[in-house]
Amino acid sequence: MTSSVPTLEDLPPLAGKRVLLRADFNVPIRDGEIVDDLRIRAALPTIEWLEQQGAEVVACTHLGRPKGKVDPAYSVEPVRARLAELAPGVELLDNLRFDPGEEGNDPAFVARLVEGFDAYVNDAFGASHRAHASIVGPPKSLPSAAGRLLQREVEVLGGLRANPKRPFVAILGGSKVSDKLKVIEALLGVADQVLIGGGMCFTFLAAKGNGTGASLREDDMVDTCRALLDEHGDRLVLPSDITALGPGGKLMDPGAGGDVRQVGTTVPDGWTGVDIGPGTAADFGDRIAEARTVFWNGPMGVFEDPRFESGTRAVAQAVADTRAFTVVGGGDSAAALAQFGLDREVDHVSTGGGASLELLEQGDLPGLAALRGELTN
Numbered sequence: 001m002t003s004s005v006p007t008l009e010d011l012p013p014l015a016g017k018r019v020l021l022r023a024d025f026n027v028p029i030r031d032g033e034i035v036d037d038l039r040i041r042a043a044l045p046t047i048e049w050l051e052q053q054g055a056e057v058v059a060c061t062h063l064g065r066p067k068g069k070v071d072p073a074y075s076v077e078p079v080r081a082r083l084a085e086l087a088p089g090v091e092l093l094d095n096l097r098f099d100p101g102e103e104g105n106d107p108a109f110v111a112r113l114v115e116g117f118d119a120y121v122n123d124a125f126g127a128s129h130r131a132h133a134s135i136v137g138p139p140k141s142l143p144s145a146a147g148r149l150l151q152r153e154v155e156v157l158g159g160l161r162a163n164p165k166r167p168f169v170a171i172l173g174g175s176k177v178s179d180k181l182k183v184i185e186a187l188l189g190v191a192d193q194v195l196i197g198g199g200m201c202f203t204f205l206a207a208k209g210n211g212t213g214a215s216l217r218e219d220d221m222v223d224t225c226r227a228l229l230d231e232h233g234d235r236l237v238l239p240s241d242i243t244a245l246g247p248g249g250k251l252m253d254p255g256a257g258g259d260v261r262q263v264g265t266t267v268p269d270g271w272t273g274v275d276i277g278p279g280t281a282a283d284f285g286d287r288i289a290e291a292r293t294v295f296w297n298g299p300m301g302v303f304e305d306p307r308f309e310s311g312t313r314a315v316a317q318a319v320a321d322t323r324a325f326t327v328v329g330g331g332d333s334a335a336a337l338a339q340f341g342l343d344r345e346v347d348h349v350s351t352g353g354g355a356s357l358e359l360l361e362q363g364d365l366p367g368l369a370a371l372r373g374e375l376t377n
């Protein structure tokens with residue numbers, strides 16, 4: 001069960017007070033430019049509310065993984081500039097991960113961080129699965145609450161676990177079964193059907209005795225996949241056809257040659273499965289159309305390459321079209337939705353990848369437990 005967390009209304013009066021806002025502004029940046037500012041825009045309702053109360057807001061975030069050292073490649077400057085446009089008057093501290101105390105959850109770092117503040121708000125859903133200093137430390141000494149973004153993520157993702165309308169159909173993609181095993185198990189415990197696409201489908205297909213050619217496959221996970229298939233049978237739905245790239249072909253490089261062809265569930269030697277096929281896309285689409293609750297995480301294929309975007313596009317379109325309550329988690333699936341112009345067509349696009357999966361898996365996160373006052377060290 002996801003326990004509730006204190007929300008903004010639970011904070012003491014904030015007029016004239018200084019509030020430390022932990023945000024997840026870990027946005028994609030290319031050549032110094034922000035590629036997608038969703039995570040910055042998503043924090044605005046919280047910032048606006050705090051400012052309406054008369055608080056002075058100072059925000060902090062991590063950016064990338066600079067490993068405890070100051071590294072200009074991970075400067076928050078582009079974020080600071082965007083934030084200044086969207087929320088003038090909000091200060092942004094330096095990248096939290098420039099200090100080893102952040103990931104080390106060092107009490108001395110927490111003490112420096114909270115110095116001079118009267119309250120703490122966590123709106124960093126995407127980082128709340130990390131027991132890092134800025135996530136779990138401040139609630140030990142400051143009045144603390146979840147911001148609007150975090151609150152909504154907890155309501156939506158917690159609601160999927162607690163009382164989904166049925167049928168509940170989950171669609172999972174991504175390359176590795178090993179990364180998604182726990183969430184596959186958790187979803188099998190709550191969803192009516194779990195549809196598997198992406199690179200990880202080949203380990204499942206191998207477990208059913210299909211040849212997978214040169215496709216991604218985790219040999220040490222084949223037995224685990226076989227056991228899941230034996231136990232859950234037709235609730236675990238695999239592709240019935242595959243789009244494959246022939247010998248000599250290169251991903252993201254159509255000029256390199258290599259045939260593209262639909263194969264059944266057996267990928268020939270020398271061929272690489274890179275997307276679900278049209279039959280599978282139609283089947284997944286029908287199941288999504290009949291659902292009342294849908295959760296989607298992970299692309300169905302290498303959608304960045306136009307030759308292999310159809311499966312992901314079909315799933316994105318089906319998720320956009322269904323009357324079901326739809327939740328999309330994870331950076332890649334959100335990026336796919338945006339690429340197809342469908343990001344406004346779903347009920348909830350989670351700002352967290354790992355965090356959304358961990359919340360579905362465990363029903364709780366270190367950052368939530370901290371806000372409830374349940375972490376003592």
Ligand code: 3PG
Nearest residue numbers: 024026064126127353354
């Ligand atoms: C993310 O982008 O997944 C979050 O910001 C967390 O970042 P991390 O995976 O580097 O902890």
Ligand code: MG
Nearest residue numbers: 126353354355
């Ligand atoms: Mg991550």
